[in-house]
Amino acid sequence: xxxxxxxxxxxxxxxxxxxxxxxxxxxxxxxxxxxxxxxxxxxxxxxxxxxxxxxxxxxxxxxxxxxxxxxxxxxxxxxxxxxxxxxxxxxxxxxxxxxxxxxxxxxxxxxxxxxxxxxxxxxxxxxxxxxxxxxxxxxxxxxxxxxxxxxxxxxxxxxxxxxxxxxxxxxxxxxxxxxxxxxxxxxxxxxxxxxxxxxxxxxxxxxxxxxxxxxxxxxxxxxxxxxxxxxxxxxxxxxxxxxxxxxxxxx
Amino acid sequence: xxxxxxxxxxxxxxxxxxxxxxxxxxxxxxxxxxxxxxxxxxxxxxxxxxxxxxxxxxxxxxxxxxxxxxxxxxxxxxxxxxxxxxxxxxxxxxxxxxxxxxxxxxxxxxxxxxxxxxxxxxxxxxxxxxxxxxxxxxxxxxxxxxxxxxxxxxxxxxxxxxxxxxxxxxxxxxxxxxxxxx
Numbered sequence: 001x002x003x004x005x006x007x008x009x010x011x012x013x014x015x016x017x018x019x020x021x022x023x024x025x026x027x028x029x030x031x032x033x034x035x036x037x038x039x040x041x042x043x044x045x046x047x048x049x050x051x052x053x054x055x056x057x058x059x060x061x062x063x064x065x066x067x068x069x070x071x072x073x074x075x076x077x078x079x080x081x082x083x084x085x086x087x088x089x090x091x092x093x094x095x096x097x098x099x100x101x102x103x104x105x106x107x108x109x110x111x112x113x114x115x116x117x118x119x120x121x122x123x124x125x126x127x128x129x130x131x132x133x134x135x136x137x138x139x140x141x142x143x144x145x146x147x148x149x150x151x152x153x154x155x156x157x158x159x160x161x162x163x164x165x166x167x168x169x170x171x172x173x174x175x176x177x178x179x180x181x182x183x184x185x186x187x188x189x190x191x192x193x194x195x196x197x198x199x200x201x202x203x204x205x206x207x208x209x210x211x212x213x214x215x216x217x218x219x220x221x222x223x224x225x226x227x228x229x230x231x232x233x234x235x236x237x238x239x240x241x242x243x244x245x246x247x248x249x250x251x
Numbered sequence: 252x253x254x255x256x257x258x259x260x261x262x263x264x265x266x267x268x269x270x271x272x273x274x275x276x277x278x279x280x281x282x283x284x285x286x287x288x289x290x291x292x293x294x295x296x297x298x299x300x301x302x303x304x305x306x307x308x309x310x311x312x313x314x315x316x317x318x319x320x321x322x323x324x325x326x327x328x329x330x331x332x333x334x335x336x337x338x339x340x341x342x343x344x345x346x347x348x349x350x351x352x353x354x355x356x357x358x359x360x361x362x363x364x365x366x367x368x369x370x371x372x373x374x375x376x377x378x379x380x381x382x383x384x385x386x387x388x389x390x391x392x393x394x395x396x397x398x399x400x401x402x403x404x405x406x407x408x409x410x411x412x413x414x415x416x417x418x419x420x421x422x423x424x425x426x427x428x429x430x431x432x433x
Binding site for chain 2: 055
């Protein structure tokens with residue numbers, strides 16, 4: 001068996017449908033008849049195993065309440081019509097449905113009428129200066145590791161490498177020149193630990209928005225730029241604290 | 252500058268602009284010696300010219316400015332180009348958008364009450380993503396100071412409206428059925 005139930009956007013949509021179908025006067029809705037039909041609709045929804053949204057149930061309760069109030073009403077002339085609020089909600093809802101139809105009947109951009117596609121906002125040069133993400137830095141690190149000189153014999157020594165020191169170094173070197181390449185920065189380092197410390201330092205400075213890291217083109221030179229100069233002292237203080245925190249954590 | 256030359260320049264300015272161009276922007280380019288009424292007059296001339304059936308696009312006054320748009324009868328062909336993502340709206344999106352257009356600034360709770368208690372958060376998110384609405388502040392006297400929503404300039408552009416007053420008064424949609432049928 002196949003039953004076609006019309007789909008309603010919500011309880012108001014269903015009520016308007018029932019009013020129209022029965023040719024009721026919206027200003028004088030026979031409340032017990034409409035309540036009955038409304039509940040019948042919910043029952044058929046249930047039979048079809050359709051989930052009934054809470055707002056439909058809330059409306060059913062409201063209809064029953066209005067029905068009771070209508071019955072209890074003693075003097076029709078003096079008292080406020082219990083249906084009044086529902087009627088004004090229905091009328092405004094119907095109006096908005098018509099507004100929706102009105103809007104849909106307009107000449108809609110990209111449905112009925114079209115524009116010349118927008119001009120490119122960025123110039124070509126700006127487009128290749130893409131800002132780098134931390135993962136790009138990691139790729140570059142891999143590359144540098146490959147190029148690092150491999151010593152013929154090895155002596156194992158415990159080396160103390162400090163990220164704070166590297167941060168200070170980067171701040172120092174970029175404040176002289178405003179900009180330098182990543183290769184320049186890590187030139188001549190002796191071990192992987194130093195490289196890791198440099199990368200951690202760069203990430204920390206990026207986070208603090210003290211430097212900006214840009215790359216002209218894929219696999220191109222990575223440039224480090226200084227963004228904030230005036231807050232140097234404040235930043236250094238912050239970095240010291242960052243260093244202390246790290247030592248505490250490792251202890 | 253001769254009026255004919257002015258016309259060409261104005262036509263060119265509108266042609267290269269991504270957004271609707273208003274008279275003041277045109278005046279900024281042309282200089283203060285050209286008054287707004289001259290510009291307005293030329294814009295009307297251009298509108299008339301492009302409204303001719305000889306042209307595939309027309310000059311439309313929309314979202315506070317002027318913009319070249321293809322004519323509606325070309326839609327079927329242009330949609331074949333496939334480079335335009337067709338604009339689609341669900342019924343619930345249109346209901347919410349209609350309420351915001353007339354009741355702005357309006358909170359989510361107010362919108363939901365007007366729709367008979369339907370949860371509208373998903374629709375609001377979609378409309379925000381499409382940039383047809385924006386949050387426009389908070390309602391201070393309501394509990395929790397909820398956000399209020401308003402329509403955007405893009406809303407005017409998409410529905411081809413000059414400004415919000417271009418929307419018919421809500422009373423026009425509220426007439427009793429008997430009256431509208433007459």
